[in-house]
Amino acid sequence: MIQDLSYGFLDNQYRHLLPQEDDLVVCVQGNRLLFRRNEDNTLALPTVKQVEGWRGNWEYWLDEPYRYVFTLQERRFFLWLGKAEQPAEEAFFFMGTREVREPESKDLCFGAMTAWHLYCWYRDNRFCGRCATPTEHDESERALVCPQCGRRIYPRILPAVIVAVTWRNETQDVSKILLTKYSPKTGHAFPYYALVAGFTEIGETLEGTVRREVFEETGLRVKNIRYYKSQPWSVVDDLLMGFFCEADTEAMQAENAAQNASEAILDANGDPVIHLDENELRTGVWLTPEEMTLQPDAYSLTNEMMLLFKAGRIHSPDDLPLDLTRPDIEELEQQFYGNRSFDQSVKL
Numbered sequence: 001m002i003q004d005l006s007y008g009f010l011d012n013q014y015r016h017l018l019p020q021e022d023d024l025v026v027c028v029q030g031n032r033l034l035f036r037r038n039e040d041n042t043l044a045l046p047t048v049k050q051v052e053g054w055r056g057n058w059e060y061w062l063d064e065p066y067r068y069v070f071t072l073q074e075r076r077f078f079l080w081l082g083k084a085e086q087p088a089e090e091a092f093f094f095m096g097t098r099e100v101r102e103p104e105s106k107d108l109c110f111g112a113m114t115a116w117h118l119y120c121w122y123r124d125n126r127f128c129g130r131c132a133t134p135t136e137h138d139e140s141e142r143a144l145v146c147p148q149c150g151r152r153i154y155p156r157i158l159p160a161v162i163v164a165v166t167w168r169n170e171t172q173d174v175s176k177i178l179l180t181k182y183s184p185k186t187g188h189a190f191p192y193y194a195l196v197a198g199f200t201e202i203g204e205t206l207e208g209t210v211r212r213e214v215f216e217e218t219g220l221r222v223k224n225i226r227y228y229k230s231q232p233w234s235v236v237d238d239l240l241m242g243f244f245c246e247a248d249t250e251a252m253q254a255e256n257a258a259q260n261a262s263e264a265i266l267d268a269n270g271d272p273v274i275h276l277d278e279n280e281l282r283t284g285v286w287l288t289p290e291e292m293t294l295q296p297d298a299y300s301l302t303n304e305m306m307l308l309f310k311a312g313r314i315h316s317p318d319d320l321p322l323d324l325t326r327p328d329i330e331e332l333e334q335q336f337y338g339n340r341s342f343d344q345s346v347k348l
């Protein structure tokens with residue numbers, strides 16, 4: 001996954017630092033981030049020195065144009081807190097936040113996405129939501145404060161779940177996983193298989209989100225819900241939490257009986273019948289490890305969970321917890337992706 005950093009760890013302790021020439025800067029225009037193409041064709045973020053040349057024309061807000069965000073691979077990341085312009089030099093270009101997963105380096109992708117998450121929080125909290133006074137930086141922790149009413153505003157993270165629903169098909173003597181594709185109605189252009197996913201609502205447990213999202217999107221009841229792992233997913237301010245669970249056909253039968261419904265629980269193949277929410281999804285299918293295809297990159301928690309199913313490491317929630325180390329996961333990624341997904345030669 002992208003937060004599995006290849007060189008160092010993410011140091012996100014809050015500090016009030018001033019930018020130095022070689023520090024990296026994340027500059028934003030709309031929902032696009034500024035990158036540069038190196039002479040060897042690798043991708044990078046611009047440095048403070050490079051940005052300073054154009055800075056005269058750029059607008060910024062809050063009391064300082066730069067804000068230190070974190071250190072990754074021993075490189076310090078700063079945000080440009082304002083509007084960025086297209087630089088004249090050809091090597092620089094803006095790239096949409098959804099395309100940021102194209103970069104060759106997981107570290108660069110993770111750094112850019114995480115800085116973007118913080119940028120959005122700064123941008124959207126320039127004024128106090130309670131009394132509309134312009135906010136100010138707090139220098140002791142990552143917070144914005146309202147000088148008028150004293151309100152403190154902290155970075156916002158939205159909890160969401162990723163759910164792998166499994167099914168043991170006794171007729172065919174095979175394990176299957178429920179895979180979905182987004183409906184074009186959601187405006188989500190991702191064309192590959194994914195898992196059921198959704199945001200946690202106020203007042204809900206994570207397990208409650210798992211049950212509700214699976215039911216809303218596919219009409220299925222689930223049991224044996226087990227936590228696997230989490231992933232920050234900054235493109236949409238998320239913290240994703242991955243769960244495995246299995247289809248609960250007995251619960252569905254009991255519901256049918258209670259409502260005097262005669263609808264079939266299993267289809268002709270012996271798999272639980274899916275009632276798709278077509279506003280959210282265009283596809284929902286039960287697939288075996290051999291039939292399923294993975295996403296084209298190994299960046300997401302969704303894909304890692306799919307990979308574990310395909311590789312036979314998890315065929316039901318009972319296989320958890322897994323005693324897998326990061327090298328074990330990397331070995332699986334190597335097996336399915338070759339060197340493509342984690343090019344260790346790319347430095348920040």
Ligand SMILES: [Zn+2]
Nearest residue numbers: 128131146149
């Ligand atoms: Zn206020």
